Each structure stands twice: as C-alpha cells, then as structure tokens.
Amino acid sequence: MSKKLERYAAIGDDYPVPQTMQALVLSGVGMDNLRLQEVRVPQCGPNQLLARVDAVSACASDNKVIDQGSRHSLMYGWDVSLYPVIIGHEGSVTLMKVGENLKGKYHVGDRFAVQPAIPSGPYHYRERYVNQARGINKVAIGYTLSGLFSEYVLITEEVLDTGCLLPLPDEKIPYAGAALAEPLSCVIAAQERIVHVVWDRGATRRQAQLGPKREGTTLIIGAGPMGLMHVEVAMSYHPKEILIIPYSGRPIPSLWWRSYPNPNYYKSLLMEKIIQ
Structure with a gap:
C-alpha cells in the first residue's frame, strides 16, 4: 500500500470533514441537467451516519433516471427540478461521523458496501412524493435518497433499519472491489x-x-x-x-x-x- 493510500485509509475521530463537496447533481430531465456541483456536506442526525464515498461505479440504471427524471418508477413523482438529487448507487463507503444514538454500534473508520434498493417507504420529505408517499414500500439510493456520485453521503434511517449497509468481511477488499458488490x-x-x-x-x-x-x-x-x-x-x-x-x-x-x-x-x- 502506498503512503498516500495509507493516509487515506487512516480514519480517526479527528479526520477533517470539509463543509462542501463535489457531487453529480440531476436537476431535470436529460444530460443537459446533470452537472458536477459544489454542495454542502450533509449533517447527520442522531440516527444517521455520514460516510466518505471511496469508490463508485456507473450503471446503465443511472442513464434511466437521467433520461426519465421524475417519471422514473423509483422517483414516485419527486420533482427533480424543484428538489435536485445526487445520483449513483453502486459504491463503497467509510464512516466519518456517527449519530449520537448510534455510537457504540457504528464507529468512525468502519467500511461498508451499499445495497441501494431499500425495502422501505421513505422516512423523510414524504410531501415530495406522490400521495404523500402512501403505499410506497421501496426507495433507492441515487434516486430519492442521496446518491454516491459525491465525496460524502448521508446514510439515513431507511438504509440502516433494513440492513442495507453491508460491513466488509475482509478489510483487504479494495475500495473498487467493494463497489462492485451490487452488480455482482x-x-x-x-x-x-x-x-x-x-x-x-x-x-x-x-x-x-x-x-x-x-x-x-x-x-x-x-x-x-x-x-x-x-x-x-x-x-x-x-x-x-x-x-x-x-x-x-x-x-x-x-x-x-x-x-x-x-x-x-x-x-x-x-x-x-x-x-x-
């Protein structure tokens, strides 16, 4: 492992988290509305986690949400022109901050792969979904939940409660390898x-x-x-x-x-x- 990679992997409670980050944001239908932007790093609540995105891969499904926007079946009417979303759903992450109620269960520096299809209705922003999200029993990272084409990602309660944050069985698994867990x-x-x-x-x-x-x-x-x-x-x-x-x-x-x-x-x- 190179010195640069060693420094990158050495995560501690004092690891600096910036106030802003780069993210791939979709604000409408089509590639013209997909832009790399500087946005604020999200703050995690007491039952949430903030993770650094270590690797992310592109999927043909990303093209579908870009081409369809709010009409995509997993968007449930969420208007991306009013509420832009960060796309990307195949990736691996390292925890940077742990919500107050999750300390002891999760730790800064823990590494995970992400299962993006979440078998749950949304916990937040239900007013942005069709029919106030009634009847929705599946949401997805990179759609209405913050995606992985960003430097940091907020891991919300839906992901944790359904066991969709998957601990790596071996720390030697490379970042890019863990990101391929979903397509594999x-x-x-x-x-x-x-x-x-x-x-x-x-x-x-x-x-x-x-x-x-x-x-x-x-x-x-x-x-x-x-x-x-x-x-x-x-x-x-x-x-x-x-x-x-x-x-x-x-x-x-x-x-x-x-x-x-x-x-x-x-x-x-x-x-x-x-x-x-």
Whole structure:
C-alpha cells in the first residue's frame, strides 16, 4: 500500500470533514441537467451516519433516471427540478461521523458496501412524493435518497433499519472491489434463478434444478463488465463450455473448461479472445 493510500485509509475521530463537496447533481430531465456541483456536506442526525464515498461505479440504471427524471418508477413523482438529487448507487463507503444514538454500534473508520434498493417507504420529505408517499414500500439510493456520485453521503434511517449497509468481511477488499458488490449480486441472483431439467436415463423422472447446468453449455450474451462477471460466476458451476456473444453479434469461440482446468489460464484465454 502506498503512503498516500495509507493516509487515506487512516480514519480517526479527528479526520477533517470539509463543509462542501463535489457531487453529480440531476436537476431535470436529460444530460443537459446533470452537472458536477459544489454542495454542502450533509449533517447527520442522531440516527444517521455520514460516510466518505471511496469508490463508485456507473450503471446503465443511472442513464434511466437521467433520461426519465421524475417519471422514473423509483422517483414516485419527486420533482427533480424543484428538489435536485445526487445520483449513483453502486459504491463503497467509510464512516466519518456517527449519530449520537448510534455510537457504540457504528464507529468512525468502519467500511461498508451499499445495497441501494431499500425495502422501505421513505422516512423523510414524504410531501415530495406522490400521495404523500402512501403505499410506497421501496426507495433507492441515487434516486430519492442521496446518491454516491459525491465525496460524502448521508446514510439515513431507511438504509440502516433494513440492513442495507453491508460491513466488509475482509478489510483487504479494495475500495473498487467493494463497489462492485451490487452488480455482482445481480449476476449471482440471475444465475441462481436459471432453471433446467435434468434427466437421469436410469430413472423415470425428470427433475428441475436451479443454476447453470454442470457439464453443460452456458451462453452469455454481452462481453462487457457484467458479461465478464457472468463468466466468473458461471465457472463455479464447472460447465463443459461457455459461449460468449458480444454486442457485435459475432460469437467468441467456445471455451472448454475440461481443457483448461486452471482458472487463471482460462481467464487469460478469455480476455485474449475478447480483445481479438
């Protein structure tokens, strides 16, 4: 670890928090209304946390809220022209300030990944939602809750009460790696929901199983970041082959797991084929 990174990671109660920060603010529909602005660092209440954003990644869902604004299903009528929002929902954070009622449970310097989809109605600013937020049972970070394309973020009660602030199991996990927890969870969930039928020829009944078929063929459409994550997860099922089709529509030749049992060799071969 470099000296600069060591200083960055060394968080204490005396770590200076500025009064203002840079944030990516959406104040209307379309890219013309998305601007990097200097805004005030939020103050945390007694049941809230203030966190430094260590890493954040862009998602196609960010484009949707930019293009749709208040019409996005997770905005529930929130008028971004009146109440601009900070976008960004895939990230990792370090706690900088702990609300009075949370001291002892959370500590300055604790690191977390963020689960952005919050299974709760909003606790604050209910008057900004359609029908005073009645009937809303899901909100999201980077939509009506402060997002992660900012230097600091307020972690509100909804996030904490639903367990959506996830402590890192290992402090060695890099900041950017922790920020990918959300898209990786989408990949894992998608593959766990694959259904295929297994038929043992010696038996009379077919059985439905979840997950990619072992010793089968796995097809992955798209060779971008999510596609490569799908390759990583699919390898854990030990398929006979993985076929990747990039957006160009030209298939990458099949990669045979049996022929290359060493995962590192397998991944290097995959990257070579994608580059080609």
